[in-house]
Amino acid sequence: MRKSKFTETQIVxxxxxxxxxVPVPEMCRKHGVGQSTFYKWRSKYDGMEPMMFNA
Known part of the structure; x- marks a missing residue:
């Protein structure tokens, strides 16, 4: 299986x-992601909060 070039934090x-x-088509163009990929991610990661690490 191919590894994503985006981390879970970036996806969220x-x-x-x-x-x-931001409209979904514009956001997808900005990040170089297909709309179908975005909607798959949304169904998987929706409701999660981005993790912020202080280094």
Whole structure:
């Protein structure tokens, strides 16, 4: 199985970005992600909070 070039934190961040005010097609173009991929991610990761690590 191919590994994603995005981390779970980045994916959750994109989902949160789409929930605010950015239209999904525009957000997908900005990040280079297909809309179908985004909707699959949303069904899998929706409801999660991005983890923030202080290094």
């Amino acid at each position: 961040g994109m989902i949160k970005e789409a929930e605010t005010s």
